[in-house]
Amino acid sequence: MAILVTGGAGFIGSHTTLALLDRGEHVVVLDNLTTGFKWAVPQGAELIVGDVADQSLVTNIIKTRGITAIIHFAGSIVVPESIEDPLGYYLNNTSKSRDLIACAVENNVNNFIFSSTAAVYGMPETNPVGEEAPLAPISPYGTSKLMTEYMLRDTAAATDMNYVALRYFNVAGADAKGRAGQSTPKATHLIKVASEIIHGNRTEMSVFGTDYQTRDGSCIRDYIHVSDLANAHCMALDHLRSNGQSRVFNCGYGKGFTVLEVIEAVKKASGIDFRVNLAARRPGDPAELIAQSDRIRTELGWKPDYDNLDVIVRDALSWEEKLNGLSQAS
Numbered sequence: 001m002a003i004l005v006t007g008g009a010g011f012i013g014s015h016t017t018l019a020l021l022d023r024g025e026h027v028v029v030l031d032n033l034t035t036g037f038k039w040a041v042p043q044g045a046e047l048i049v050g051d052v053a054d055q056s057l058v059t060n061i062i063k064t065r066g067i068t069a070i071i072h073f074a075g076s077i078v079v080p081e082s083i084e085d086p087l088g089y090y091l092n093n094t095s096k097s098r099d100l101i102a103c104a105v106e107n108n109v110n111n112f113i114f115s116s117t118a119a120v121y122g123m124p125e126t127n128p129v130g131e132e133a134p135l136a137p138i139s140p141y142g143t144s145k146l147m148t149e150y151m152l153r154d155t156a157a158a159t160d161m162n163y164v165a166l167r168y169f170n171v172a173g174a175d176a177k178g179r180a181g182q183s184t185p186k187a188t189h190l191i192k193v194a195s196e197i198i199h200g201n202r203t204e205m206s207v208f209g210t211d212y213q214t215r216d217g218s219c220i221r222d223y224i225h226v227s228d229l230a231n232a233h234c235m236a237l238d239h240l241r242s243n244g245q246s247r248v249f250n251c252g253y254g255k256g257f258t259v260l261e262v263i264e265a266v267k268k269a270s271g272i273d274f275r276v277n278l279a280a281r282r283p284g285d286p287a288e289l290i291a292q293s294d295r296i297r298t299e300l301g302w303k304p305d306y307d308n309l310d311v312i313v314r315d316a317l318s319w320e321e322k323l324n325g326l327s328q329a330s
Contacts, residue, residue: 002026002065004109004238004270006052007073008045009036012115012171012226014180016071018042019230020237028065030058031074035184041236042179048088053096057105058103062199066284069111069240070104071233075145078188079119079284082141093144098151105159111240112152112163118250118289120146120167127256128222131167131248139284149248156246162235164244169222169252169291171229174310174319181319182226191223191313194266195320197274205274207259209281212288218259220288222252225306225315235300245273252291253307262309269313 003020006012008029013036020027027045031050041047046065050057052074061067075093076082082089097114104112119142120135137143153165172191174181182192196202212216232251239247257265267273296302306312 001068002028002069004028004030004061004065005045005069005073006030006070007036007075007115008042009033009038009047010073011182011184012168013073013177014040014042014231015226015230016073016233017045018175018179019227019234021236021290028061028067032230037183040180040183051096054101055099059098062103062107062109067107067109067330069113069237070109071113071115071237072100073115075115077141079139079141080188080282082139082144084285085189086140089140089144089146093141094147097148101151101155105155105161108160110161110229111237112153112161113236113240114148114163115167116149116165116167116248117142117145118167118252120149121289123286124289127288128254128290129250130292131250131295141284147175153246162240162244162246164240164246165248166229166232166236167248167250168229168248169224169230171226171228172223173225173306173315175227176306176315178318179324181316181323185325190221190262191266191316194263195316198266198270198272198317199324200319201320201324204277206277206279206329207217207263208279209285210278214258214287216258216260217286220258220290222246222254222256222257222290223262223306223309223312224252225312228304228306231305232296232300232302235302239300250291250293251296251297252293253304254291254293256288256290257309262313264307265313265318269310269317279330
């Protein structure tokens, strides 16, 4: 009995692989290493380099490794990039997901966990936003993920498959033991960008939009520690293994911080000041996006361990320092 983790060489995938290994699971990682790293796959997991759309490869993995569940992270995740390259996002996030789902159905893998996003809500009228809020994505990224949710919904209705779709809010931080972290060059995540500046890996950063109707004019987001999110995937797996029905869950803490507040938290934690460029709004950015996370807490019993912005920043900064050391050593 093994779990197939697609995109397990990436940020969230590697942390979830760690969490699964920590509890004794047998994990097979499938990653094409386009944005992931071979060294990021934890020791103890088997890495197969390949594409999730390669149905013959996926079928072979399922049959030869005894795969009983799939956790699907592989895809593209940058909102502005999706606006510039919509077809690329529909290929990576929708078309390839369809191929993976088809392989799961054909090979009787009935437990499927999908990495979705709060971007499916678009510009919500109220915050915190619950799972039953209108789904109105405003970027190809959000739409490409929502289309996969719809495919899973319809497939579950027609087959024996059950799924959990986890809608992430803003994921940040790093493994507290220093085993993994956000390593993608030129990543767009706010805390990652600020951490790179602190450690000399980036010279400047911009705040996109300071005229929103928020307390300081910058966007408000719900930041969730990556290790808490990894644990949510483990609990979703337990839910499906116990014959739980298909569900959609928000993954966030239910509170938000502005972009400028997060930058100040990084400056405070590091003791280093740095210049920030104030820029115009970007297409596809809602003013506020905060999770209503009562459902996952109640139904799965999820309880975050790192619900603290200072802790998230601390772990991100620690990882960036370690990443620098790894780069110098190589």
